[in-house]
Amino acid sequence: MQKVQKAVIFAAVITSFITTFMGSALNLSVPDMSGEFNVSAGAIGWVVTVYMLIAAAFAVPFGRIADITSRKLVLALGIAVFGAASFFSVFARGLISVVIGRGAQGFGASMIFATNHAILISKFSENERGRVLGYATASTYVGLAAGPVLGGFLNYNFGWRSIFIAGCAVSAVVLVSVIFGIPSKNRDVASEAGEAESKAADGKKKNFDITGNVFFIMALLALVYGLTDIMRNSFAPYIACAGLLLFAVFVFRELRTKSPVIDVRIFKESPAYTLANLAALLGYGAVYAVSYLLSIYLQTVLGYNSQTAGLILIASPAVMAVLSPLAGRLSDRILPFFLAAAGMAVTALSLLIFVFVSEDTHILVIIGALLLSGAGAALFSSPNTNAVMSCVSQESLGVASSVLATMRSLGHTVSMTIITIIVSIYIGDKTLKDAEPQMLITVMHTAFIVFTALALIGALCSMKKPKKKG
Known part of the structure; x- marks a missing residue:
């Protein structure tokens, strides 16, 4: 493996980790922030919302900028902004300062999402892409799993500001690696065809x-x-x-x-590309709110404390982290579209199990369903990314990566919107923690029926193969 390829893997893995770790770690710190700043739950929710808004809105524009300039430059700038925003947030003395810091983090994250997978894919041949995508995907899930554990430790012992210090430190390390380890030109160092395509693209006039x-x-x-x-x-x-x-x-x-931001014609010309992106939206829409619902269920209905509930919920991302590299390798040998469909089908089965939970459900059933959910997500994520990227040219990898990141963000939003609507129908103005256990179970049953349907549709969308070139 070349030195450049090692640097690219390191950058993709660490940026995938830190962006997800920060979010999952800070979720546990929201109550402490709310108490320190003496603000309402609705107001403190902007700490999470503003990050998601900014990251989703700017990913595609930065993907286009990266494709027509330098992906390395955009990635390095994104890491620098993310780290600087983390440093700024350490010294926040009010909610507005934290929200500004998180918004700036989202701005930096949008540049990272637009480039880290695009650079990773561009430096490896087609038969290696699934493997390296598996590493990045595994790192994402390690971040999700480590967030509640390491974030809880940092918050409990050193306060919520220590989480931002960790984000700043990690950003500084990976920024040095990107600056000195990755070349500036957007070309595929592992493929002569990719290099020729990049040279041809360089000859064309590109406008923003x-x-x-x-x-x-x-x-x-x-x-x-x-x-x-x-x-x-x-x-x-x-x-x-x-x-x-x-x-x-x-x-x-x-x-x-x-000179379009997104060549929307590809959605018509390549049904496989369109459906793979739609599958990502539906897939992430189906699973994103699962941990949110189950954390309330485990504490309110089954009576576990928050620490124990967090340890139980780690089961799913832990399996994802272990299996994602394997799924990535498989997607280099098996058509990734079918592998992603299989993963979404397994996910649908796990969600269907949650439809039947009750006050008497044994905890082993919950853990088993979480393990199954993790396996399904691992089989879906990196093969789905591989499938999407296989449909576009070398010069469009940045935009394609950004579109996929936007689909994920929209999926997260749709997932929480479904929960919000269902909760308002059954519970009204009460919080989930104040709801009667049986009513909470009814909310869960309804939500998981919807999520199962989304996952099944996502599985069907994933099965569409691209047309053979030539």
Whole structure:
């Protein structure tokens, strides 16, 4: 393995870890922040929401910038912004400062999401991509698993600011590796065909469509905010609809511009690409809120404390971390579309088990379903990424990676929106912790029926094979 390839793997693995670790670790610190700043639960929720909004809205624009300039430059800038925002947040003395810091982290994360997988894929041949994607995916799940454990330790012993210190330190290390270990040019060092394609692309005039990017950012901000706040703000549904209308304007414009932000024609010309992205949206929509629901169920219904509940929930990401590299290797040998479909089918089965939980369900059943869910997610994630990337050219890897990241973010938003709507129907203004156990179980049953359906549709979408070239 070449020195450059090692540096690229290191950068992809560490950035995949730190972006997910920060989110899962800070979730445990939200109550402490709320108490320190004396703010409501709704207000402190912006610590999570602002990151998701900014990261989702700017990923695709930065993907386009990376494709026409230098992916290394955008990645390095993203890591620097993420680290600087972490440093800023250490000294926050109020909620507004933390929200600004988290928003800046989301801005940096959007650059990271736009480039870390794109650079990783561009430096390896097609028959190695699944393997290295498996490493990055495994790191993502290690971050999710380590967040509650390591984040809880840091928060308990040193306070929530120590989590931002950790984020700053890790960012500094990986930034040095990117600056000195990765070349600046967007070319495939492992493939002559990729190098030739990159040279051909360099000869073309490339422009940055400012108007198109503005439409995209406004559309995504409106849609994600509208969905996130849909049951708390009477104007939220209209804001979400405005986001959809802006998306329609964006697509109409992109079809008529010579340098589109996203070449939307590929969604029509390559059904496999379209359905693989749709499968990502549905898949992440089906699983993202599972840990949220189960954490409440384990504590409110089964009576476990928060620490024990957290340890139980680690079962799923731990399995994902172990199996993701294997799934990545398999996707180099088996058509990744079918492998992703199998993973989503396994995920659907695990979600179906949760439909039948009750106050008397044995904890081993819950753990078994979590392990099954982790195995399904591992089989889906890196093969799905491999499937999406196999449908685009070398010069479009940044945008393709950004679109996929946006699908994941929208999936997360859809998942929590489903929970919000179901909770408002059955429980009203009460919090989940204040709800009667039987009512909470009813909420879970309804939610998991919807999530199972999403996963099954995602499995069907994943089965579409691309047309053979030539």
